[in-house]
Amino acid sequence: MSRHAVPAEVKRAVLDEAGHRCAIPTCRATTTEIAHIAPWADTHDDSFENLIALCPNCHTRFDQKKEIDRLAVRMYKHNLGILNNRYGEFERRLFEVLAKSNERVFVLGAAGDLLVANAIKDGFFEDKHVEGMGFLVSGDNGFSKNFPMTFTYWVTDAGVEFIRRFASGADIA
Ligand SMILES: [Zn+2]
Known part of the structure; x- marks a missing residue:
């Protein structure tokens, strides 16, 4: 060497x-x-x-x-x-975790949708809108909105294939 x-x-x-x-x-x-x-x-x-x-x-x-x-x-x-x-740092770590665990479903906390936005755009994860915890914001003016605190994602077939290629050293371009 x-x-x-x-x-x-x-x-x-x-x-x-x-x-x-x-x-x-x-x-x-x-x-x-x-x-x-x-x-x-x-x-x-x-x-x-x-x-x-x-x-x-x-x-x-x-x-x-x-x-x-x-x-x-x-x-x-x-x-x-x-x-x-x-991809962002969070997405890259998630790919590594999923490559090891082979999980097809995962749950993220608040702002999870932002953390995986690129991978979702590329069709690797899918939000199936599972009812989760929410945070209700309401104001004097009648404003009321429920912000999700949890996001449940499925790894799509395209996501599985991408993670397999990433983990095995195949071209992900
Ligand atoms: Zn090493």
């Missing part, structure tokens, strides 16, 4: 890209390590594009034990860029 120093600003950007966690969606352990996707020994490529955050365990499985496929790692890198641009 090469142990030369990647420029600090590149390393920081690579760690930031993955939220300082292992970029493998089913792992996501905290890390300060980065790995070369194409081996440094072959390419001497320290570019942002050729680097990815991996935890020590996954780094060893990738670099030394060859248990993690290079094409999959390349796709995790590609998907990170898409996820960061298209």
